[in-house]
Amino acid sequence: MEAINIDFAALNLITLSPMLITLLGALVILCIDLIKSDLDKTLYVTLTILTLFVAIGATLSLNINERGLFNTILIDGVSILGQLLILAGSMLFIPLALTKRKFHDFSYPEYFALFLFMVFGFQFMAASDNLILIFVGLETASLALYTLIAMHNTKLAHEAAIKYFTMGALAAGFFAMGAAAIYGVTGSVEMDSIVKVFQSKMSEPSIMVPIIGGALLMIVAIGFKVSLIPFHMWTPDVYEGASASMAGYMSIVPKIAMMVVAMRLFGMYMELDIEIVRYTIIALAIITTTLANLMALVQNDVKRMLAYSSISHAGFVLVAIALDTTKGYSSLFMYYSLFMFTNLGAFAMLWVSRHKYNVHHDRFHHPYEKFAGMIKKAPVSAVIMAIFMLSLAGVPPFSLFWGKLYVLSAVVDSGYYAVAIILALNSAVAVYYYLKLIIYMFLKPEDLSQGNVVYANRSLALEMVIGLAALATIASIFYVDPLMQFITDLVGASGY
Amino acid sequence: MSNILTVLIFFPLIAAIFGFMVNQKSIRVYGITVAAAEFLLSLWLWASFDSTNPGMQFVEQLSLIPQFGISYYLGVDGISLFIVIMSTLMTLIGIIALSVKDDIKNMIITLLFLEVAMIGVFVSLDVILFYVFWEFSLVPMLYVIGAWGGNLRLYASIKFFIYTFAGSLVMLIGMLYMAFIYHSTTGVWSFSLTDWYSLILPFDVQKYLFLAFFLGFAIKVPMFPFHTWLPYAHGQAPTVGSVILAAVLLKMGTYGFVRFSLPLFPDASVAYILPVGIIAVIMIIYTAMIAYAQKDIKQVIAYSSISHMGVIVLGTFAMNTEGIAGSVFLMLSHGIVSGALFLLVGVIYDRKHTKIMSEFGGLAKSMPNFAVVFGVMTMAAVGLPLTIGFIGEYLSLAGFFKVSPTLTVLGGTSIILGAAYMLKALKNTFFGPITNPENENLPDLDAKELTALIPLVAIVIWLGIYPKPVLGPIDTTTKALVQMMHNKAQTKEAKATILVSKPKKEAK
Structure with a gap:
C-alpha cells in the first residue's frame, strides 16, 4: 500500500475563489443574524449583492484553463462564462426581495444565506468536470432551492416545493445511476479520463450498452432539471406555486448550470461520435419546443404561460448542444445571457403586480383578465411588458431576436436544415400567446370592478430591476456584437 | 491574487x-x-507581502490616457503597506465606535468613500492617479466635518478644504512641470512615479519643483505656519472625523515627502534640510506650548498631534535609513495613538457634551477602565519606552542627530514638553477629587467602545515591545530608497549627507 501523497499546490485555491467568496458571504450573513437579530432585510439584500459582485470580480480575474482542488475543478472559458451568468442572474434576482408588500420569505435572514449556498452549488456545477463534484453541487443547490420555494409559505408554495423535491430527488437518482454506469465501465469519474477509457474500449463488442445506457440516464436527469418534455411535468405547477420572482429565477440560473453540465457531458459523447445521443437530444429539443408551445397556447394564467414558454425556450437552446460546434455553444450562452434579462424582467412584472390575495380569479394570481386595459391604468408598465413579450417572441430589434438568430444560424451551419425550419415555425406559433397578453393589455377594455391592483407590490428596487431588464432588452443591438465576441473567445479558449 | x-x-x-x-x-x-472585510483583505496583503523585496509589489498597470502617459498604476512597498493597513484598521475602529445619532447612513457611506480615497492615495504609483485620490479625499472629509461638526463646522470645513486645495493646486503645477521636463528629456509623456525616479534633474529645477511639492504636502501635514486649519477642523469635527483626520489624512503629507520629495529631488532636499528642520523644530516647540495652554482636551490632543508631526518631518529629512524608517514607523504609531486619544475624547464628550478639562477631574474613580486606556495612550503619546510611540520617535531623532545635533536637541524637547502637557491633561481629567458632582455616576466604557479600544491598546503594547514585523519591511524599503537617493544625488554636499548617514548596521 502506497502512502497517499497530497500536494497542496494541486489545491490551487485561487480557482475556487469565486465559490469561496459566495460561501463566505453566506456564512457572514448567518453570523450577523446570530449576533444581532432585528436587522432590516435591506442589509441582507445588499450584502448578498455585494458578495455576488465580488464573486463576479473574482471570476473575471481567473486564469483560463487551470485546474484546482486536486484536479476536480476545471476553470475553462465555459466555466467562467457559466459562473458569470449564474452570478449576474442571481444579482438581478435578489433586489426583487425588496418588495413593498411584506412576504414571509424575506423576513428570514436564512433566506439570503440559503440563496448564496444555492449559488455556490450552481457555481460548482459549472466549474467542475468531475461527476461526483457535479452531483454534490447539484444537490447543494437543489436542496437550498426547495427550501427557498417553500419559504414563500403559501399552500401552493408548499405543494410546489414538495413536488419539486420529489421530482428533483428522482432526477438526482438518475444522475447518480448514470454516473455509476459510466464509472462501472471506465473506473473514473473525471470526464477527461472517461473519454480516454471510452476511446480505448470502443472496439469491444458489448461496450455500447453501458455507454448508451449511462448517456440515457444522464439525459433523463438533465431533462428533469432543464425541464424537457416529457420530464417537464413539475414545471408549471412549481412555477405557479413559487413566488413570481423565484419562478423567473428558476427559469434561468439552474438551467444555465445544468446546461453547462450537459455541454460537458454530451460534448464527451459527441467527441466519441455516438450519434444516437446527438439524435436523442435533437429529438428531445424538438418535442420540447413544439409541445410546450402548444400547451402554452391554452393557458389562462400568464405565469403558467411563461412557465411553458420557458420550457419551450429551453428546448430551443438545447439544440445548440447537439451541434457540438464552437458557434453552437457560443450561441447557447448568448441566448441565455439575453434570455436572462428578458425573462426575469417579465416575471418581475408579474411580481410587481402581485397582491396578497387572488382578486381576479379563484386559483390564479395573474390571469390574462387582470392585465386587461393596462395601457390606460399603467401605460409605462404596459409598454415595458409588451416589449418583454415581443422580445420573448423573437421580434427584432429586441434582444432575444439576436439569440434566436445565432442559434438558428449555428443550426443551419451544421446542416440541420429541417431542424432549423421546425424551430423557426415554432417561434411563429409562440407569437400567438405572447401577442395574446399584448392584446389584453392594449386592446381589451379595462376591468373596472377590481380597482387598481396592477402596482400593488411596486418599490424602487423592483422598478430598477425592471428598468435594467428593459434597457438590456431594448438596447441589445448595441452590445450584441462585443458580447458575442467575448463569449466566442471564452468558449473557443476552452476547446469546445 | x-x-x-x-x-x-x-x-x-x-x-x-x-x-x-x-x-x-x-x-x-x-x-x-x-x-472588517476590507481590513482582513489588507491583512491578507500583508501576509502575502514579500518583506525581503524592497521594491514595489502587487504591481498593476493599465494605460488610461496613452497620449499623455497617464496610467492606472498601483503598487505597494514596505513604506505604504502598513499605512494602508492602518487606514483600513482605523476606518473599521471608527465605524465600530461611531456614536453619531442622526444620518448615520450617510456617515457610514461617506466613511467608505473616504476609505477608497485613502487607500488610493497610498497605493497609486501614477502621479495623476495619486492626485485624483488626494483631492477626492477632501470631499468626504468636508462632508463629515460640515454635516456632523460643532457650531463652527461650516467655517472649519471650508477652511480645511481651501487650505489643502490651494496647496495641492500648486503641487499639481509642479507635477505638470515635472511631466513636461520628463517629456522634453526622454521624448515620451509619462506620469509614472517609477519613470520619474529614473530622471536626474538639474539642481535649480529641483529647487522650484521641491518647493511646489513641499507646499502641497506641508499644508496637509500641517507644518507651521500652515497649521491653523487643523485645530479648527479637529475642534469641530465629530469624533470619527478627528480619528480619520489625525490617523490617516495627515499622513498623506508626510507620506508625500517620503514618496515624492526625497527620491525625486534629493539634491534640493539636502539643500533645504536646514530650513525644513528649523520649521519642524518651531512646529514641535511652538505647538507643544500652545497645547499646554489649552483648556479644551480635544484641542490639547490636536496640538500635540501637530507637534508630533514635526518629529515625523524631522525624521524624514534626516535623509538616512534610521530617520526615514523611524518617521514611517512614527506615522503608524501616531496614527494609532492619536486616533485612540480622539476616540477617548469622543467617549467623554458623548457622556458630558463638553470637552473642557475643568469640568472633569477625578474621573478615574467613576470610570476606571476609561482611565486605564487613556493612561496607556497618554504614555504612548509621550513616547514612553515599551510603547509604540517610543520607537518611532527615538529612531527619527537618532537619524536627525547625524545631520544636526543642535536641532535634534531642540526637537527632542518634544518628549519633555509632550510629557508636560499630556500628563497635565491626564491629571486634570482623571485624578484629584471629583469636583463636579455630575461626574460621580458617569458610566464606564461600554461594550462598543471597548471593542474599538482594546485592539488599539494591544497594538500599542505589542509593537512597543516587538516592532520587528512592521519595522523589518519598512527598513528594507527605506534602505533601497536611501541607496537610490545616494546614487541620484549630484551635488557633493548631497552625496555626502546621504552617504554619511547610510551605516551598514540594522536600524533596529
Whole structure:
C-alpha cells in the first residue's frame, strides 16, 4: 500500500475563489443574524449583492484553463462564462426581495444565506468536470432551492416545493445511476479520463450498452432539471406555486448550470461520435419546443404561460448542444445571457403586480383578465411588458431576436436544415400567446370592478430591476456584437 | 491574487454605492461588515507581502490616457503597506465606535468613500492617479466635518478644504512641470512615479519643483505656519472625523515627502534640510506650548498631534535609513495613538457634551477602565519606552542627530514638553477629587467602545515591545530608497549627507 501523497499546490485555491467568496458571504450573513437579530432585510439584500459582485470580480480575474482542488475543478472559458451568468442572474434576482408588500420569505435572514449556498452549488456545477463534484453541487443547490420555494409559505408554495423535491430527488437518482454506469465501465469519474477509457474500449463488442445506457440516464436527469418534455411535468405547477420572482429565477440560473453540465457531458459523447445521443437530444429539443408551445397556447394564467414558454425556450437552446460546434455553444450562452434579462424582467412584472390575495380569479394570481386595459391604468408598465413579450417572441430589434438568430444560424451551419425550419415555425406559433397578453393589455377594455391592483407590490428596487431588464432588452443591438465576441473567445479558449 | 490592490480600492467603493440600499437601522452592521472585510483583505496583503523585496509589489498597470502617459498604476512597498493597513484598521475602529445619532447612513457611506480615497492615495504609483485620490479625499472629509461638526463646522470645513486645495493646486503645477521636463528629456509623456525616479534633474529645477511639492504636502501635514486649519477642523469635527483626520489624512503629507520629495529631488532636499528642520523644530516647540495652554482636551490632543508631526518631518529629512524608517514607523504609531486619544475624547464628550478639562477631574474613580486606556495612550503619546510611540520617535531623532545635533536637541524637547502637557491633561481629567458632582455616576466604557479600544491598546503594547514585523519591511524599503537617493544625488554636499548617514548596521 502506497502512502497517499497530497500536494497542496494541486489545491490551487485561487480557482475556487469565486465559490469561496459566495460561501463566505453566506456564512457572514448567518453570523450577523446570530449576533444581532432585528436587522432590516435591506442589509441582507445588499450584502448578498455585494458578495455576488465580488464573486463576479473574482471570476473575471481567473486564469483560463487551470485546474484546482486536486484536479476536480476545471476553470475553462465555459466555466467562467457559466459562473458569470449564474452570478449576474442571481444579482438581478435578489433586489426583487425588496418588495413593498411584506412576504414571509424575506423576513428570514436564512433566506439570503440559503440563496448564496444555492449559488455556490450552481457555481460548482459549472466549474467542475468531475461527476461526483457535479452531483454534490447539484444537490447543494437543489436542496437550498426547495427550501427557498417553500419559504414563500403559501399552500401552493408548499405543494410546489414538495413536488419539486420529489421530482428533483428522482432526477438526482438518475444522475447518480448514470454516473455509476459510466464509472462501472471506465473506473473514473473525471470526464477527461472517461473519454480516454471510452476511446480505448470502443472496439469491444458489448461496450455500447453501458455507454448508451449511462448517456440515457444522464439525459433523463438533465431533462428533469432543464425541464424537457416529457420530464417537464413539475414545471408549471412549481412555477405557479413559487413566488413570481423565484419562478423567473428558476427559469434561468439552474438551467444555465445544468446546461453547462450537459455541454460537458454530451460534448464527451459527441467527441466519441455516438450519434444516437446527438439524435436523442435533437429529438428531445424538438418535442420540447413544439409541445410546450402548444400547451402554452391554452393557458389562462400568464405565469403558467411563461412557465411553458420557458420550457419551450429551453428546448430551443438545447439544440445548440447537439451541434457540438464552437458557434453552437457560443450561441447557447448568448441566448441565455439575453434570455436572462428578458425573462426575469417579465416575471418581475408579474411580481410587481402581485397582491396578497387572488382578486381576479379563484386559483390564479395573474390571469390574462387582470392585465386587461393596462395601457390606460399603467401605460409605462404596459409598454415595458409588451416589449418583454415581443422580445420573448423573437421580434427584432429586441434582444432575444439576436439569440434566436445565432442559434438558428449555428443550426443551419451544421446542416440541420429541417431542424432549423421546425424551430423557426415554432417561434411563429409562440407569437400567438405572447401577442395574446399584448392584446389584453392594449386592446381589451379595462376591468373596472377590481380597482387598481396592477402596482400593488411596486418599490424602487423592483422598478430598477425592471428598468435594467428593459434597457438590456431594448438596447441589445448595441452590445450584441462585443458580447458575442467575448463569449466566442471564452468558449473557443476552452476547446469546445 | 495579483489584483488585490484594485480590490482593496474598489471594494469599499462598490460597497458604498450599494450601501444606499440598506435601511438606516441596519447600516451600522453593514458598515462594520464591509470595513472588517476590507481590513482582513489588507491583512491578507500583508501576509502575502514579500518583506525581503524592497521594491514595489502587487504591481498593476493599465494605460488610461496613452497620449499623455497617464496610467492606472498601483503598487505597494514596505513604506505604504502598513499605512494602508492602518487606514483600513482605523476606518473599521471608527465605524465600530461611531456614536453619531442622526444620518448615520450617510456617515457610514461617506466613511467608505473616504476609505477608497485613502487607500488610493497610498497605493497609486501614477502621479495623476495619486492626485485624483488626494483631492477626492477632501470631499468626504468636508462632508463629515460640515454635516456632523460643532457650531463652527461650516467655517472649519471650508477652511480645511481651501487650505489643502490651494496647496495641492500648486503641487499639481509642479507635477505638470515635472511631466513636461520628463517629456522634453526622454521624448515620451509619462506620469509614472517609477519613470520619474529614473530622471536626474538639474539642481535649480529641483529647487522650484521641491518647493511646489513641499507646499502641497506641508499644508496637509500641517507644518507651521500652515497649521491653523487643523485645530479648527479637529475642534469641530465629530469624533470619527478627528480619528480619520489625525490617523490617516495627515499622513498623506508626510507620506508625500517620503514618496515624492526625497527620491525625486534629493539634491534640493539636502539643500533645504536646514530650513525644513528649523520649521519642524518651531512646529514641535511652538505647538507643544500652545497645547499646554489649552483648556479644551480635544484641542490639547490636536496640538500635540501637530507637534508630533514635526518629529515625523524631522525624521524624514534626516535623509538616512534610521530617520526615514523611524518617521514611517512614527506615522503608524501616531496614527494609532492619536486616533485612540480622539476616540477617548469622543467617549467623554458623548457622556458630558463638553470637552473642557475643568469640568472633569477625578474621573478615574467613576470610570476606571476609561482611565486605564487613556493612561496607556497618554504614555504612548509621550513616547514612553515599551510603547509604540517610543520607537518611532527615538529612531527619527537618532537619524536627525547625524545631520544636526543642535536641532535634534531642540526637537527632542518634544518628549519633555509632550510629557508636560499630556500628563497635565491626564491629571486634570482623571485624578484629584471629583469636583463636579455630575461626574460621580458617569458610566464606564461600554461594550462598543471597548471593542474599538482594546485592539488599539494591544497594538500599542505589542509593537512597543516587538516592532520587528512592521519595522523589518519598512527598513528594507527605506534602505533601497536611501541607496537610490545616494546614487541620484549630484551635488557633493548631497552625496555626502546621504552617504554619511547610510551605516551598514540594522536600524533596529
